[in-house]
Amino acid sequence: MNNLIRQESFWDRPQRAVETPAARVTDPETSHLAAEQHTASGKRAEQQARTAAAVRAFPGCTMQELAEKTGIDRYVLGRRISECETAGLVKRALKRTCTVTGRAAEPWWPT
DSSP: OOOHHHHHOTSSSOOOOOOOOSSSSSOOOOHHHHHHHHHTTHHHHHHHHHHHHHHHTTTTTOOOHHHHHHOOOOOOOOHHHHHHHHTTTTEOOOEEEOOOTSSSSOOOOEE
């Protein structure tokens, strides 16, 4: 993990509570139980904070670029970045070619 990400202290928690469901309505009951436990443990909020900190540290990067620069799993970023967007912590920009995958992807910027 990049030390720059852990040095952030003011932004340890999202500014606004994220109220999006962590499991889909169509997911099995076990997924809902796991989502509740993940949220209650504080791990979801920690991942949201790390995701927002990554975007602040590396503005304009795609999720794959963020994953490469920070060591945060791409799938964790994918799940949490939309929650950060809902909380008003990050915003997406127009698609561009990702330097990691060579495919079109949306870069993310802090708000």
